Amino acid sequence: MDPNPFWEQPDIVRDFADRAPDVRLVALLESPAARDIRRALDIGCAGGRNTVLLAQHGIEVHALDAARAMVAETRRRLHATLDEGTAATRVQQRRMDELDCYPDAHFDLVLALGIWHSAGSWAEWQRAVAEAARVLAVRGRLLLSHFTPRTELTGCGVQAVPGEPHTYEGFESGRAVLLERAEIVSELRPIGLEPIRPLEVLTTEKDGGRRVSVTGELVRRER
Numbered sequence: 001m002d003p004n005p006f007w008e009q010p011d012i013v014r015d016f017a018d019r020a021p022d023v024r025l026v027a028l029l030e031s032p033a034a035r036d037i038r039r040a041l042d043i044g045c046a047g048g049r050n051t052v053l054l055a056q057h058g059i060e061v062h063a064l065d066a067a068r069a070m071v072a073e074t075r076r077r078l079h080a081t082l083d084e085g086t087a088a089t090r091v092q093q094r095r096m097d098e099l100d101c102y103p104d105a106h107f108d109l110v111l112a113l114g115i116w117h118s119a120g121s122w123a124e125w126q127r128a129v130a131e132a133a134r135v136l137a138v139r140g141r142l143l144l145s146h147f148t149p150r151t152e153l154t155g156c157g158v159q160a161v162p163g164e165p166h167t168y169e170g171f172e173s174g175r176a177v178l179l180e181r182a183e184i185v186s187e188l189r190p191i192g193l194e195p196i197r198p199l200e201v202l203t204t205e206k207d208g209g210r211r212v213s214v215t216g217e218l219v220r221r222e223r
């Protein structure tokens with residue numbers, strides 16, 4: 001796996017590790033639906049803010065990230081809840097489209113929070129979403145946050161990559177796959193992922209740039 005130096009930087013790891021858990025995940029874990037969540041997968045766990053919260057709730061959480069430094073930080077933080085061997089098995093260095101180590105219909109909850117845009121290509125994005133649908137149990141939930149092409153993290157805009165659908169240059173971390181809400185729904189519905197409620201579009205201004213994210217919960221339909 002070619003490491004992406006951006007995600008290995010100690011200050012970036014610290015920045016993500018220091019963030020509070022995702023508010024939608026916190027709300028889900030405080031709701032009656034939490035009773036049905038026994039096993040969860042955190043795709044692109046970064047500094048482990050959501051992985052740790054799931055473990056603290058007694059959920060068998062598995063996590064993956066392509067960056068060695070992010071994996072090390074998530075494992076380290078899990079040691080408060082899990083022994084070292086279990087943390088090492090549960091948190092793996094792998095890419096978002098390499099879920100072959102997990103059986104079909106294995107998870108009650110999959111997190112794809114700010115991760116799928118990091119696919120290096122449209123083909124990787126399509127493999128990643130198909131794999132997430134495969135490992136999710138019927139009636140399992142997918143918690144999603146996904147950037148749209150109206151996002152520009154630095155204020156310098158993004159530029160479409162010719163010949164590569166939905167793919168843009170302009171993110172410091174490398175190429176990004178960016179989709180609007182309707183495009184996300186029309187890609188996910190045919191692979192069995194249905195929004196529970198209409199997905200929201202949230203805009204925040206930060207660091208001179210703008211984040212426009214499609215966010216919400218989807219459910220895995222019958223196969």
Ligand SMILES: C[S@@+](CC[C@H](N)C(=O)[O-])C[C@H]1O[C@@H](n2cnc3c(N)ncnc32)[C@H](O)[C@@H]1O
Nearest residue numbers: 007044045046065066067070095096113114118
């Ligand atoms: C914006 S952060 C994710 C944030 C995290 N989900 C959270 O809510 O805190 C993006 C993460 O994706 C990882 N990443 C980038 N490309 C990846 C890939 N192709 N497969 C798996 N992880 C990847 C990065 O190392 C980084 O930790």
